[in-house]
Amino acid sequence: MASKERVCKYGSPVLRRRADEIEEIDESVRKLAGDMFATLERSRGVGLAAPQIGVSRRIIVLSIPQEDGSRWKAAIINPEIVRRAGTAKSEEGCLSVPGVWEEISRSETVEVRGLDLDGKEISVKGEGILARALQHELDHLDGILIVDRIGPLKRHVLKRHLRKLEESTAREEGSAPPATGASEK
Ligand SMILES: [Zn+2]
Numbered sequence: 001m002a003s004k005e006r007v008c009k010y011g012s013p014v015l016r017r018r019a020d021e022i023e024e025i026d027e028s029v030r031k032l033a034g035d036m037f038a039t040l041e042r043s044r045g046v047g048l049a050a051p052q053i054g055v056s057r058r059i060i061v062l063s064i065p066q067e068d069g070s071r072w073k074a075a076i077i078n079p080e081i082v083r084r085a086g087t088a089k090s091e092e093g094c095l096s097v098p099g100v101w102e103e104i105s106r107s108e109t110v111e112v113r114g115l116d117l118d119g120k121e122i123s124v125k126g127e128g129i130l131a132r133a134l135q136h137e138l139d140h141l142d143g144i145l146i147v148d149r150i151g152p153l154k155r156h157v158l159k160r161h162l163r164k165l166e167e168s169t170a171r172e173e174g175s176a177p178p179a180t181g182a183s184e185k
Pocket residue numbers: 093094095096136140
């Protein structure tokens with residue numbers, strides 16, 4: 001099973017599942033958020049969703065660089081997009097899909113509602129990198145990856161790279177198909 005030390009990569013089944021709603025904000029949720037922030041910091045990312053560390057629950061964390069060099073951080077539980085406007089295209093990558101950096105079309109601004117770690121309702125309105133990160137991480141909670149949001153031609157070009165990623169993930173997670181000649185079980 002994936003540990004908090006590792007980000008689940010393309011091919012991992014947990015990335016394709018719809019994550020479960022969080023019904024109670026207990027110690028396990030607070031610990032999960034802590035693990036997610038630690039993983040995000042180590043990976044130098046701007047956002048992370050729980051499925052990316054192998055936990056199929058609806059929580060995302062964000063760490064958005066600010067102009068003054070600090071980072072704005074938030075954990076959002078059961079997040080939902082309640083408003084979106086405009087369209088913006090920008091290049092985007094994903095910690096779970098290394099080696100892929102593609103232009104993706106998203107809403108320009110979004111408003112997301114959810115709960116914070118104290119169970120209080122919060123609303124986050126974002127544009128720019130924050131809007132992009134919110135939409136990207138919410139996609140993860142529904143089992144959607146950036147490669148699902150690129151055109152068929154681009155996806156075709158990436159086919160071999162994605163297959164290799166899938167194979168190495170299967171090896172790492174110990175579910176590799178038997179090598180040629182090996183007997184099936
Ligand atoms: Zn991602």
